Amino acid sequence: MTGSAADETLAVVARRIGEEVAGLHAEDVDASSRFPTETIDACREAGLLRALVSVEDGGLGASLDEVADAITELGRWCSSSGMILAMHTIQVACLVRHGGSEELATFRKRVAAEGLLLASATTEVGIGGDVRSSTCAVEARDDGFHLRKQAPVISYGEYADAILATARRTPESAPSDQVLVVCEKGRFTLERTTTWDALGFRGTCSSGFVLEATGGFGLVFPTAYGDMSSQTMLPVSHILWSSLWLGMASEADGRARKFVQGAARKTPGQMPPSGMRLAELAVTLQQLHDLVHGARARFAAADADPDLGQTIGYATAMNSLKVSASTLVVEVIQKALLICGMAGYANRSPFTLGRLLRDAYGAQLMVNNDRINANNAQLLLVQRER
Amino acid sequence: MDSVIRDVLINHAKLPVDVAGLDRAADLYTAGLTSHASVNVMLGLEDAFDVEFPDEMLRKSTFESIASIEEALRRLGVED
Numbered sequence: 338m339t340g341s342a343a344d345e346t347l348a349v350v351a352r353r354i355g356e357e358v359a360g361l362h363a364e365d366v367d368a369s370s371r372f373p374t375e376t377i378d379a380c381r382e383a384g385l386l387r388a389l390v391s392v393e394d395g396g397l398g399a400s401l402d403e404v405a406d407a408i409t410e411l412g413r414w415c416s417s418s419g420m421i422l423a424m425h426t427i428q429v430a431c432l433v434r435h436g437g438s439e440e441l442a443t444f445r446k447r448v449a450a451e452g453l454l455l456a457s458a459t460t461e462v463g464i465g466g467d468v469r470s471s472t473c474a475v476e477a478r479d480d481g482f483h484l485r486k487q488a489p490v491i492s493y494g495e496y497a498d499a500i501l502a503t504a505r506r507t508p509e510s511a512p513s514d515q516v517l518v519v520c521e522k523g524r525f526t527l528e529r530t531t532t533w534d535a536l537g538f539r540g541t542c543s544s545g546f547v548l549e550a551t552g553g554f555g556l557v558f559p560t561a562y563g564d565m566s567s568q569t570m571l572p573v574s575h576i577l578w579s580s581l582w583l584g585m586a587s588e589a590d591g592r593a594r595k596f597v598q599g600a601a602r603k604t605p606g607q608m609p610p611s612g613m614r615l616a617e618l619a620v621t622l623q624q625l626h627d628l629v630h631g632a633r634a635r636f637a638a639a640d641a642d643p644d645l646g647q648t649i650g651y652a653t654a655m656n657s658l659k660v661s662a663s664t665l666v667v668e669v670i671q672k673a674l675l676i677c678g679m680a681g682y683a684n685r686s687p688f689t690l691g692r693l694l695r696d697a698y699g700a701q702l703m704v705n706n707d708r709i710n711a712n713n714a715q716l717l718l719v720q721r722e723r
Numbered sequence: 724m725d726s727v728i729r730d731v732l733i734n735h736a737k738l739p740v741d742v743a744g745l746d747r748a749a750d751l752y753t754a755g756l757t758s759h760a761s762v763n764v765m766l767g768l769e770d771a772f773d774v775e776f777p778d779e780m781l782r783k784s785t786f787e788s789i790a791s792i793e794e795a796l797r798r799l800g801v802e803d
Contacts, residue, residue, distance in 0.1 A: 469757065511739055511755025563752060564783070647782050715762050721778040 347388055347399055351407035354379045355414030363415035366540035367692050370533060372496045373540045376411075376418040381452035385422060389429045394442070395449030401430065401573065402633050405580035412584025413591075416696035417540025419584060421454075421493055423577035424541075428455035428501045430573045431517065431558070435565050440555025444499075444519055456497035458520075458548055462487040466708065469566065470512040474505035475557060482557060484518060485549045489531070492543040498522045502548060503562055515562035520550035537695035538703075568646055572636050572655040574704075579629045579662035582700055585693050586666045589673035590622050592688045596677045611676040618672040625665040632658040649720040656713045663700035670694045724803050728792050731767040736760050747790045752783070761786050768792065774799045 359376040366373045380386055388404050390396020404426050412419030432445045432455075447453060459468040473486040484504055491500060500520045505512060531545035558565065593615055600609035635654060639646030670693050674681045680688040725747070732742045732751075739755045756764070764786060769775055774796065776785070785795045 506753075510753070513755055513757040514753050561752065563758065567758075567783075648778065649781050650778075712759075715759055719762055719765050719776070719781060721775075721781065 347385065347397075347403045347407035348410045350383045351380075351385065351410035354383060354385075355411050359411060359415035359418045363418075363540075363692070366415060366417055370535075370539040370542070372493055372542050373415055373418045373421065374496075376415060377421060377454060377496075380411075380418075380422055381454070386425060386452050386454060387429075387449040389426060389433050390445060390449040391433070394446050401576065401636065405577055405629075405633060408577055409580045409584035409587070412581040413588040415540065416581065416585055416693065417538050419581040420538055420541050420578075423574075423581050424457060424492055425455050426577055427570060427574050428457055430569050431501065431565055432519075434569050435517075435558050435560045437559045438555045438557075440553055441519065441558065444521070444556065448499075451498070453498035454493070454496065456491055456494050456500045458486055458488040458491045458494070458500050458502040458546075460489050461503075462489050462545075464512075466705070468503065468704075469515070469563065471503050471505045471515050472512065474508040474510060475516060475518060476508055477554075478551070481551055481553050482518065483549075483551050484520065485547065487530070487545075487547050489545045490543045491527070491546050491548065492541045494527055494544065494546050494548075495529075495542065500525060500548060500550070502550070513563065517558040517562050517565060518550070519552065519556040519558075520548065521552060521556070524552050525550035535699075537692070537697070537699045567652060568643075571652075572632075572639070572646075575655050575659040575662075576629070576632055576636055578700070578703070579625075579632065579658055582662050582666035582697065583625055583629045585697055586622055586625055586669035589670040589690055589693050590618060592681070592690065593618055593673035593676040596680065596688050611678075614672060614676045618669060618676065621665060621669050621672060625662060625669060628658060628661055628665070648722065649716050650722050653713050653716050653720060656709045656716075659704065660706045660709050660713075663706060666697045666700050667694070670697050724793055724796060724801065725789065727771050728768070728789055728796075731764060731771050732789070735763040735767040745789065747793075748788050751786065751788055756786070758783075768796070772796055772799075772801050774801060 358379045362373060362375050384397050385407060387396040388399040392398040408419050408423050411422055436445050460466055461472055463472055464470045476483045486502055499522060502518050502520055503515050504518060506514050506516045526549050528547040529544055533542050533544045597609055597611050597615045639651055645651055670690060674690045677688040680686045681690040683689055684691055729742050736756050737760045765776060780795050786792060
């Protein structure tokens with residue numbers, strides 16, 4: 338895999354990685370529930386891991402839109418790889434938008450120069466999945482911080498060069514008074530507590546760990562995690578995840594379309610029985626496509642006008658994006674399965690949809706839609722704007 | 724106004740600290756106010772003072788401290 342040519346869009350680069358690397362290994366990654374090493378290496382080599390970092394810091398200075406397009410492309414070939422690129426990029430976005438300290442600036446440059454892969458530890462055992470609450474705390478020890486966190490999930494934790502973890506600001510802080518801390522490889526240990534053998538997204542290797550880390554206080558983000566969450570982590574997560582789901586849905590659509598067109602060639606002048614279903618699928622896919630692109634435009638608008646990003650309407654819209662996109666991706670792939678029939682149900686078939694469908698079911702669970710709807714219900718109690 | 728605001732905080736903010744002893748300028752989020760609880764504080768204030776916070780006031784900063792809440796209420800015409 339060669340690096341990206343200057344005039345190539347990130348989506349083109351990602352498509353090539355998909356064709357030449359991710360697509361070749363996706364089946365084995367899924368069957369063995371293993372980390373997609375080849376694909377992530379190719380992404381690193383092509384600059385996708387440092388895409389969001391500014392040019393002056395050694396990155397590509399890409400927009401979120403461009404990276405989202407790349408994730409959509411990669412998701413067509415290997416959902417797990419696309420999800421890893423998405424989760425990594427979310428952490429990079431936090432570093433780019435909130436990494437104010439000198440140490441974080443140095444770390445950001447290292448991410449770009451060395452192609453570091455960033456993972457995240459936001460959930461914690463015993464807090465019921467509420468990422469805006471922590472039990473563990475950043476403790477001062479030996480001129481630096483010490484952190485011990487029981488994380489029910491750290492996706493690809495064992496393969497990451499750094500893990501960004503949430504914790505209470507100090508051992509005296511309230512559970513909601515959180516900070517985000519960069520835990521660098523060499524300064525953390527992981528003790529595995531659960532293994533990852535799941536229905537889908539099997540290559541994300543989302544095992545549970547006890548994370549124990551030390552580091553300098555400069556690696557604690559200066560911005561409160563609550564603000565980083567609402568301004569960056571949450572909207573960027575939902576945009577990149579739904580961009581990935583769009584890629585998965587588009588792939589299913591592509592297979593269904595090929596299937597119908599194959600049938601049509603055998604009977605010109607006569608609409609294949611699945612033709613109408615394909616038209617229905619196109620309607621749903623367009624909903625998903627326009628939903629995702631509308632959200633990206635909304636994010637760009639909030640980037641230009643920070644006041645907009647603080648409105649309740651913006652928060653509920655970014656929440657609704659996740660609920661809606663995670664549901665639509667399953668709908669699209671299910672429709673594709675009905676169209677392709679047994680050819681889609683079979684694992685060894687050019688029209689196979691099993692892995693895509695298994696992966697797609699994860700979308701509604703990773704940050705459960707019930708939790709997101711409950712948050713929206715709360716926000717809607719005070720939302721004013723029309 | 725200060726005491727009514729504190730009453731609302733006692734009933735709805737679910738702070739792990741003593742509200743009566745809170746400094747007027749103390750950061751309520753640092754004191755443990757969650758975004759979930761802040762919505763209940765808003766609703767409680769609207770009920771207690773018979774006001775409705777307009778959209779542009781529905782910001783984290785409005786509910787940052789007792790002093791900032793008081794300032795917001797004054798802007799809505801609430802008097803001592």
